[in-house]
Amino acid sequence: MSFLVGEAMVGGYGAADILNGCTVGVDQGEVAVIVGPNGAGKSTAMKALLGLLRLRKGRVLLNGTDISRLSPQERVKHGLAFVPQTQNVFPSMTVEENLKIGAHLRRDGIEETMEQVYGLFPILREKQHQAAGELSGGQRQQVAVGRALMTRPQVLLLDEPTAGVSPIVMDELFDRILEVKQAGIAVLMVEQNARQALEIADRGYVLVTGENRFTDTGAALLADPEVRRTFLGG
């Protein structure tokens, strides 16, 4: 049983289901990656874990407790942090203010976490008084991940963190994500850059039409000739 798991999830936005019984999960100190073709329900699966989507069947367990009925805000309080793919910063607020808002629910001192975030993303310390909307795409993603880490989450959910950033920035971001994992946080991400993402994944899920097609370690999926031929372009 994983630390966070969505079991046999069925659901969608309208009448038609997007998720057709897929199961995804992640353990603490682990990176899990969901890949798959467009429309496979990757982001939808992640949103279901967060509670942005109501499931018709299946359930979401956090550390063995059923959280299926909790609102997204309540799940955040229970240790889930989510970085949306777009609009994931407060553009008119400074980097520092973005991070502070991330810690809004906390009543203890946030200085230490702030230092950890600045240690992880040194560029943010330099830009701390700049508006987040003025930063480059890669820097904005760092603010977004930093904001999520300020809640001191147990699980970090990332929806395509490398969408629209250059390959160099992508490698850099993946390195940082590995550091986050080493801090004992469970990291689950949805990725378009499947090959690179699977390279850092302890666990990989290949979803097709809302169902699990392949589930294995990242390395094993990369080595599987069928996965390579069908999903990784050879």
Next chain:
Amino acid sequence: MELLNALVLFANFVFIPALSYGAQLALGAVGVTLIFGILRFANFAHGELMAFGGMVTIYVTWWFQSLGLSIDPLPTALLALPLGMVATILFSLGVERGVFRFYRQRKAKPVILVIASVGVMFVMNGLVRLLIGTDEIVFSDGNKFLIKAREFKQMTGLGEALVIKQNQVLTVLLALVAVLALFWFLQKTRMGQAMRAFSDNEDLALLSGINPERVVMTAWAIASVLATLAAVLYGLDKSYKPLVYFHLLLPIFAAAIVGGIGEPIGAILGGFVVAFSEVMATYAYKKFLGYLVPEAWAPEGLVQFLSTEYKFAVSFIILVVVLLIRPTGLLRGRVL
């Protein structure tokens, strides 16, 4: 000497009145812009919120006067103001609970909230007139002038006088205090930062654990405080008449939009832009020019661009021009 006379004349009839009028509009516009920033709709009932706050303050002022309470030389209304503000906060929170929350929870489109606010406007409009009547009410007591015409002329030996009313100075000072307090709140406090975050990116604010109900209630409370302050300052400066605040809605909206809706600093800027344009466009420059040009060139007409009855046309023109040329406003707020 002629130049000085012209300047004093201008200061007396344009600069000082426009400054205090601008401060009153700015306070109203900040409230409109704040509600827009948080609730994403243009609140047409804001003028009536002002009328309501003014009404309560007047009743409390009369009550205090009957008790013999006074803070002479300052107007008694300032003493009554806090109670007026509290009553207005309670009223607007009641309206939020009874009307707007229903639509918010259904995630209704902004236009539906706008129309709901028009309904609230009509109801409040009737309520206020029912409670206090439609007549003009002068409720300013205390000292009237800080500088009187005759004193000024004796002091300076000029032919023109600069008259400064105490309520004009009070308006500018209190507006300044209110605005500084607001910016301190928005920049430095947890709740203020939460409000800015909510206005910037509502979904992400929710994911950061910000409580939307508290943000919305705080926005209404601040808008109510500012509306009451604006209404009382306007009423002290001129007089109180319920319908006037309905008319003020246009210049206030113009101010909020000129400045960039959702931007409090822009709303303040916009308040002064609208006030100065309005006063300058309706002032008759005959005497002013008489001081500046040789006698032979002195104008015969009033040299007034617009008669004062048409002063609202100025706001309307500003509004249309801004929406055509720079819909985001001076400070790049949101597009309506």
